[in-house]
Amino acid sequence: MTATTTAQAVYQHYLAHLDGCRPCRVEQPCEAGDRLRRALRAARAAAMDPTNSRRDNGGL
Template identity: 60%
Template sequence: MSPPETCASERRAQEVYEVYLAHIDGCAPCQAEEDCVEVARIRRDLRAARAAVRESPALRAARAEARK
């Protein structure tokens, strides 16, 4: 990924996290720690978005540079 794509993936991860928090705040089953199909989907999306950020070449290059 190029740096602009990395920024886009970071924005996407942040957007999904905000959706997750809003859902938790407004969902009675989630607040009662009961099963919720919608939050399961949002968590999958969040994991995928975070993985896209972690796997970006720009981030890997920055980590490698920091280890030197």
């Protein structure tokens, strides 16, 4: 799996979480949402940076 598809998969996961998470929908603190947002940022950063793509081992 490439870093780009990992970022897309994390984003899908995040959207699915938003769908069922009331705190996230009203912008309240949510531990799971925070974790997903961090993972998404990291996955996107990896997708942007070609030097990172080799380290992508699907660790999520």
